[in-house]
Amino acid sequence: xxxxxxxxxxxxxxxxxxxxxxxxxxxxxxxxxxxxxxxxxxxxxxxxxxxxxxxxxxxxxxxxxxxxxxxxxxxxxxxxxxxxxxxxxxxxxxxxxxxxxxxxxxxxxxxxxxxxxxxxxxxxxxxxxxxxxxxxxxxxxxxxxxxxxxxxxxxxxxxxxxxxxxxxxxxxxxxxxxxxxxxxxxxxxxxxxxxxxxxxxxxxxxxxxxxxxxxxxxxxxxxxxxxxxxxxxxxxxxxxxxxxxxxxxxxxxxxxxxxxxxxxxxxxxxxxxxxxxxxxxxxxxxxxxxxxxxxxxxxxxxxxxxxxxxxxxxxxxxxxxxxxxxxxxxxxxxxxxxxxxxxxxxxxxxxxxxxxxxxxxxxxxxxxxxxxxxxxxxxxxxxxxxxxxxxxxxxxxxxxxx
Ligand code: GCO
Ligand code: MG
Numbered sequence: 001x002x003x004x005x006x007x008x009x010x011x012x013x014x015x016x017x018x019x020x021x022x023x024x025x026x027x028x029x030x031x032x033x034x035x036x037x038x039x040x041x042x043x044x045x046x047x048x049x050x051x052x053x054x055x056x057x058x059x060x061x062x063x064x065x066x067x068x069x070x071x072x073x074x075x076x077x078x079x080x081x082x083x084x085x086x087x088x089x090x091x092x093x094x095x096x097x098x099x100x101x102x103x104x105x106x107x108x109x110x111x112x113x114x115x116x117x118x119x120x121x122x123x124x125x126x127x128x129x130x131x132x133x134x135x136x137x138x139x140x141x142x143x144x145x146x147x148x149x150x151x152x153x154x155x156x157x158x159x160x161x162x163x164x165x166x167x168x169x170x171x172x173x174x175x176x177x178x179x180x181x182x183x184x185x186x187x188x189x190x191x192x193x194x195x196x197x198x199x200x201x202x203x204x205x206x207x208x209x210x211x212x213x214x215x216x217x218x219x220x221x222x223x224x225x226x227x228x229x230x231x232x233x234x235x236x237x238x239x240x241x242x243x244x245x246x247x248x249x250x251x252x253x254x255x256x257x258x259x260x261x262x263x264x265x266x267x268x269x270x271x272x273x274x275x276x277x278x279x280x281x282x283x284x285x286x287x288x289x290x291x292x293x294x295x296x297x298x299x300x301x302x303x304x305x306x307x308x309x310x311x312x313x314x315x316x317x318x319x320x321x322x323x324x325x326x327x328x329x330x331x332x333x334x335x336x337x338x339x340x341x342x343x344x345x346x347x348x349x350x351x352x353x354x355x356x357x358x359x360x361x362x363x364x365x366x367x368x369x370x371x372x373x374x375x376x377x378x379x380x381x382x383x384x385x386x387x388x389x390x391x392x393x394x395x396x397x398x399x400x401x402x
Contacts, residue, residue, distance in 0.1 A: 030095030032088030090291025098369030109331035116361030119340035144360035145206035217249035224254030247278035308336030
């Protein structure tokens with residue numbers, strides 16, 4: 001089965017997405033997601049200018065070899081742009097294989113390990129009471145797990161507090177907006193949020209929280225310790241993700257489960273964390289870690305250390321990635337949870353998909369491959385619009401992590 005063509009589409013049905021479509025001489029095509037928030041056009045160029053020319057004429061069935069050709073065969077490796085581009089190729093080839101064998105992807109990855117993929121939704125509010133109400137709304141919709149973020153008094157524009165409650169979107173059109181940050185105020189406030197949530201909703205809902213890489217290891221240790229009475233499902237991205245050794249300090253101070261990995265690109269980002277058992281959940285994303293082929297190997301590596309997968313699934317990757325992630329999660333034993341931020345109706349219309357949400361779980365459906373399509377005609381109505389994630393400064397103006 002020869003690859004005859006591959007096209008890259010950049011569209012913006014509510015936000016920007018980069019989509020790869022690979023065509024074969026047997027009339028089958030496959031879809032891959034290549035979206036990298038705020039850097040979409042770099043990945044589109046990487047694909048169009050550097051990968052697509054090398055793809056034409058290759059046998060679409062040889063997924064492992066094509067992955068190694070683009071990763072191992074290249075001198076310049078790793079990094080989010082490279083890995084998102086390789087991931088799109090890899091995803092599209094798995095989609096084609098599923099269609100060629102007329103079976104949903106999870107069957108090719110070992111079959112079902114569970115009846116559905118437990119997901120967590122994003123509750124957020126300007127203050128504690130608004131967030132508490134939002135958590136209640138997610139519980140009412142059947143969610144079993146909810147991430148809770150809230151505004152910090154005296155701080156403008158805190159991470160995770162959205163303008164649109166249901167369709168949280170961190171990027172903004174135009175140039176990067178500036179947010180404000182105070183670690184002191186944040187650390188004093190967040191335990192109160194979780195105390196209120198447990199008082200109101202009891203022990204059952206799984207509660208999660210994302211620090212978005214803003215703490216030092218000892219600050220993370222303090223927060224984890226103060227949150228212990230509220231038994232979080234996980235505390236995410238406490239320190240900058242590059243600082244693998246920092247997790248040793250956090251672990252010495254708290255039993256709150258730790259999650260990290262949404263900005264990781266290869267297995268080499270995980271080695272210290274896995275082998276020293278410094279985290280509980282690996283949050284790598286199918287698209288940003290090079291596709292289905294490598295993330296399966298990463299999950300197997302994590303399994304040895306009893307670390308579970310909790311894949312990144314924000315609105316800033318497309319339903320193609322979400323479907324790939326659901327199939328992958330269905331198949332592995334060490335599945336923990338899947339992040340699920342709902343896409344807007346505009347996005348869903350451009351990417352019709354067979355996965356559905358029911359009673360706290362995503363179900364993959366039984367269409368062959370990923371079960372996602374791409375409406376090219378509709379996508380043309382939504383051209384690319386420049387948009388950036390915010391940047392972040394301390395209250396005194398010092399540049400900080402966003
Ligand atoms: C999450 C993430 C996102 C990121 C976003 C950046 O846990 O979902 O932290 O909200 O900020 O994906 O592009
Ligand atoms: Mg996060």
